[in-house]
Amino acid sequence: MDMTPGRKAIHEKLAQAQKLREEGNNKFKTGDTKAALAKYYEALLFLKGLDQSILQQFPHPSKPVTSEKSGLKEVTEEESKKIEQEAAGKEEKDKTPEEKLAEEGENLTKEIKRNMGLVYTNMAACHIKAENWKKALEFAQNATASDSTNSKALFREAQARIALGEVTRGRQILEDLQKNQDDSAVQQALAKLDKDEKARISRDRAQFQGMFNRGKASQDASSSGSRQRRRKRYLNHALLRFWTRMIQRKPRSNL
Numbered sequence: 001m002d003m004t005p006g007r008k009a010i011h012e013k014l015a016q017a018q019k020l021r022e023e024g025n026n027k028f029k030t031g032d033t034k035a036a037l038a039k040y041y042e043a044l045l046f047l048k049g050l051d052q053s054i055l056q057q058f059p060h061p062s063k064p065v066t067s068e069k070s071g072l073k074e075v076t077e078e079e080s081k082k083i084e085q086e087a088a089g090k091e092e093k094d095k096t097p098e099e100k101l102a103e104e105g106e107n108l109t110k111e112i113k114r115n116m117g118l119v120y121t122n123m124a125a126c127h128i129k130a131e132n133w134k135k136a137l138e139f140a141q142n143a144t145a146s147d148s149t150n151s152k153a154l155f156r157e158a159q160a161r162i163a164l165g166e167v168t169r170g171r172q173i174l175e176d177l178q179k180n181q182d183d184s185a186v187q188q189a190l191a192k193l194d195k196d197e198k199a200r201i202s203r204d205r206a207q208f209q210g211m212f213n214r215g216k217a218s219q220d221a222s223s224s225g226s227r228q229r230r231r232k233r234y235l236n237h238a239l240l241r242f243w244t245r246m247i248q249r250k251p252r253s254n255l
Helices: 005-029 033-057 077-088 097-129 133-146 151-163 167-180 184-249
Strands: 065-068 071-074
Touching: 005 033, 005 097, 033 097, 097 133, 097 151, 133 151, 151 167, 151 184, 167 184
Parallel strands: none
Antiparallel strands: 065 071
């Protein structure tokens, strides 16, 4: 089946977007995150423009229906899966031109979404490196919206959430990732969280102990001062009593 100019343009733009993404990756590796972000933004412009082009150039068949005595109805989920399996089992030569075109459009859509996810993930990495945590979280979430299976994007989201103080949510994402894959970066991030938590507990204990010691010292000083004041009063009273007695014992002179 010959490729129309419109379909050819879609493939060319997708290739150009992938090229720009690779150029951005090279800039990132050299530490030039600003130049990398510029390349990624440019790649996004190509990719976002392709969605509408896909709708115009490729058919999107509606969900299969089946007839009954009462009329038409949507097929069940099980029937839909069966239809898909039968379609997948068809030989390529048996597919109609319309089916081939629809399949091409579906594959292109998936590839566009996958590339958008990769670009957003890399943009999140740039912002993480610059410690722009809110932007990093935004782009990481955009990446998972484009491709929910993007584990790197989920990892970036966890990093951003932890840096923003959402430690519980960030840890949960990391633990979910660890269940599904054996990734040293995830393990290191969880180990660092545990280390930071222990350090925080140790700091809290030291702070509490310091407050307790200061309070005790203040109480001791207050108690010591109170004892000194009581002793001084006692000595003054004793001295007063002594002189009172001395005056009373002094013999009176005869007039």
